[in-house]
Amino acid sequence: NAGVTQTPKFRVLKTGQSMTLLCAQDMNHEYMYWYRQDPGMGLRLIHYSVGEGTTAKGEVPDGYNVSRLKKQNFLLGLESAAPSQTSVYFCASSYSASGGYEQYFGPGTRLTVT
Amino acid sequence: LAKTTQPISMDSYEGQEVNITCSHNNIATNDYITWYQQFPSQGPRFIIQGYKTKVTNEVASLFIPADRKSSTLSLPRVSLSDTAVYYCLVLLLNAGKSTFGDGTTLTVKP
Numbered sequence: 001n002a003g004v005t006q007t008p009k010f011r012v013l014k015t016g017q018s019m020t021l022l023c024a025q026d027m028n029h030e031y032m033y034w035y036r037q038d039p040g041m042g043l044r045l046i047h048y049s050v051g052e053g054t055t056a057k058g059e060v061p062d063g064y065n066v067s068r069l070k071k072q073n074f075l076l077g078l079e080s081a082a083p084s085q086t087s088v089y090f091c092a093s094s095y096s097a098s099g100g101y102e103q104y105f106g107p108g109t110r111l112t113v114t
Numbered sequence: 115l116a117k118t119t120q121p122i123s124m125d126s127y128e129g130q131e132v133n134i135t136c137s138h139n140n141i142a143t144n145d146y147i148t149w150y151q152q153f154p155s156q157g158p159r160f161i162i163q164g165y166k167t168k169v170t171n172e173v174a175s176l177f178i179p180a181d182r183k184s185s186t187l188s189l190p191r192v193s194l195s196d197t198a199v200y201y202c203l204v205l206l207l208n209a210g211k212s213t214f215g216d217g218t219t220l221t222v223k224p
Contacts, residue, residue, distance in 0.1 A: 004157075035214075042201060042214040043158070090157050102148060103203075105157030 002026055004106035006091050012112045013081040021076040021109050023091030031094045032074040033058075033103065034066060036087040043090060049074055081113045118202050118215035125221050132189045134218050136202035139183050147178060147185045148203045152217070158201060162187065189220075197222045 007022040023032065030051050035043040045058030049068040063085060065077045074093075078085060088110050092103040119137045126132045138147065146165050150158035162169060164176040164185070175188040189196060199217040 042216040044214070092157075102160040102163055103158075105150075105159070108155070108157055 004091055004093055004104050006089075006106040006109050008109060009107065010110050012114065013078075014114055015082060017081050018077070018079050019081065019111075020078075021089055021091075021111075023074045023076070023093075023106060024072055025074075025091075025093040025104070026072065027093060027104065028071070029093035029095050029104075030071075031103075032068065033092045033094075034064070034074065034076045035090045035092065036060065036085075037090060037108075038087050046076065046089075081111075083113045085111065086113045087111060118204060120200075120202060120215040120218045122216070123219040123221070125223060126192055127223050128193055129191050132192050132196075132220060132222075134187045134189075134200055134202075134220070135184055136187070136215055137184045138202070138204045141182050141204050145204050147176070147182075148205070149174070149176065149185075149187045150201045150203060152199045152201065161200075192220075192222045194222050194224060196220060 004025045011019060013019055033048040034046040036046055037043045044060050046060055046064050047055055047058050047066040049055045052068055052071040055066045055068055067075045088108045090108050091106040094103045146163055148163040149161040151161050152158045162171055162174045162176045164178050166178050166182060169176045177186040185202060197220060199219050201214050201217045203214050
């Protein structure tokens with residue numbers, strides 16, 4: 001049982017390049033989330049999904065797209081990376097978002113955009 | 115819009131009890147309050163969760179008053195390894211936000 005895994009762990013992009021971050025969970029969780037964490041700050045929700053085939057915008061969705069084609073995977077895409085997207089990205093999953101169930105976090109992806 | 119507010123930092127000594135308070139004035143009826151711990155270069159780790167009154171587990175207690183507009187995480191007898199950032203989370207998915215506070219950096223001194 002690996003929990004929540006994220007690929008890659010580190011990445012450096014040039015401005016304008018694109019990339020996809022992969023999150024996978026093996027706990028059969030319904031809900032999945034993508035957060036970003038800037039230095040010295042808390043986590044901000046980018047997008048989330050309440051089930052396979054569904055996605056919704058969080059607090060800071062601009063510049064990102066997501067897909068949840070399979071229940072266990074949640075992909076975060078950057079179509080045209082900008083230096084402002086330099087951050088650590090965390091994926092999380094939970095059984096139910098509305099209380100009573102904790103979110104399990106992955107180890108994070110450190111992204112630098114130059 | 116709901117926002118959580120926590121003290122930026124706290125210092126303590128080994129063996130003391132530490133209480134960290136989070137305010138969340140606009141919490142919704144069905145929302146739970148969850149606390150996480152985060153070490154450098156790691157993802158947050160669940161500590162405790164509650165809805166109202168008091169919840170206790172093997173590592174912490176959570177106190178929530180009747181109006182639920184705040185919550186207090188209590189760590190008994192802290193050790194050096196409890197030095198970390200502590201976040202409270204109120205998940206407001208209906209509003210498209212998860213309100214993590216900016217966290218409280220707890221430093222435990224010998």
